[in-house]
Amino acid sequence: MALSGVVGKDRGELRIHENLEELTTDLADYIAKISETFVKERGAFSVALSGGSLIYLMRKLCVAPFNRTVDWAKWHVFWADERVVAKNHSDSNYKLAKDVFLSKVPVLPSHLHSINDAVSAEEAASEYEFVIRQLVKTRVVSVSEFCDCPKFDLILLGMGPDGHVASLFPDHRVLNVTDEWVTFITDSPKPPPERITFTLPVINSASNVVVVVTGEAKAGTLHSVIEGSGGTGSSLQPARMVQPVTGKLVWFLDKEAASKLDNAKHS
Numbered sequence: 001m002a003l004s005g006v007v008g009k010d011r012g013e014l015r016i017h018e019n020l021e022e023l024t025t026d027l028a029d030y031i032a033k034i035s036e037t038f039v040k041e042r043g044a045f046s047v048a049l050s051g052g053s054l055i056y057l058m059r060k061l062c063v064a065p066f067n068r069t070v071d072w073a074k075w076h077v078f079w080a081d082e083r084v085v086a087k088n089h090s091d092s093n094y095k096l097a098k099d100v101f102l103s104k105v106p107v108l109p110s111h112l113h114s115i116n117d118a119v120s121a122e123e124a125a126s127e128y129e130f131v132i133r134q135l136v137k138t139r140v141v142s143v144s145e146f147c148d149c150p151k152f153d154l155i156l157l158g159m160g161p162d163g164h165v166a167s168l169f170p171d172h173r174v175l176n177v178t179d180e181w182v183t184f185i186t187d188s189p190k191p192p193p194e195r196i197t198f199t200l201p202v203i204n205s206a207s208n209v210v211v212v213v214t215g216e217a218k219a220g221t222l223h224s225v226i227e228g229s230g231g232t233g234s235s236l237q238p239a240r241m242v243q244p245v246t247g248k249l250v251w252f253l254d255k256e257a258a259s260k261l262d263n264a265k266h267s
């Protein structure tokens with residue numbers, strides 16, 4: 001059983017798990033339920049993935065009962081951030097998701113919306129935004145009622161030890177981009193340097209945002225993001241800027257990552 005807590009309107013809900021086994025089951029169940037809701041409501045489910053350990057932690061979606069109960073043909077998969085490398089390169093977030101998860105479930109190949117890996121980071125970002133705009137027109141992706149942004153049904157993120165989410169890094173100019181849906185960087189502090197990423201307004205327009213954080217090494221950063229002033233010195237951690245306007249934010253944590261949260265101790 002996950003220990004649950006709510007940490008104030010803008011910081012979302014915490015789901016703290018005893019171990020990774022519990023976390024992976026709860027995460028698969030949560031994603032499957034959100035998928036079912038949107039498939040019923042609008043006949044499609046738009047979900048954006050990141051890279052890193054998140055993908056391995058979604059692995060239970062590939063096995064019973066989820067592999068059979070989820071309506072995979074209605075899934076449209078996007079990447080909240082992607083490294084600008086060939087799709088068969090070991091750094092590719094697409095390859096990671098394909099190898100670990102997407103190749104094991106019957107998602108339609110035409111519903112995997114990956115970036116063009118044959119152009120520059122700048123071109124890949126603007127082409128990807130164009131692709132999303134077309135899918136907003138056909139309502140495969142919903143549209144925000146509040147701003148010129150797509151409204152993804154679910155965006156799944158990990159958090160780096162520096163508090164980055166997607167490819168939005170502390171103190172980077174990408175944090176200030178508000179007039180684009182997808183932007184690019186060529187100087188990522190975490191290799192590889194060239195990446196595309198959803199901007200903060202797009203992340204914060206989603207109906208659901210899930211951030212998955214595990215391991216003791218991220219406990220201090222997580223405490224600062226959830227309960228602290230948000231950064232060390234002058235930097236504001238990008239994870240703290242994840243504040244969906246009307247959507248729901250849920251943190252999936254293991255007890256090690258949550259070990260420095262007062263909220264967890266008192267729940």
Ligand SMILES: O=C(O)[C@H](O)[C@@H](O)[C@H](O)[C@H](O)COP(=O)(O)O
Pocket residue numbers: 050051052053054081082083093157158159160161164165166167190
């Ligand atoms: O492209 C990337 O580098 C990832 O999308 C990245 O943003 C990742 O999600 C975090 O760094 C957390 O990764 P871990 O959970 O593996 O630490």
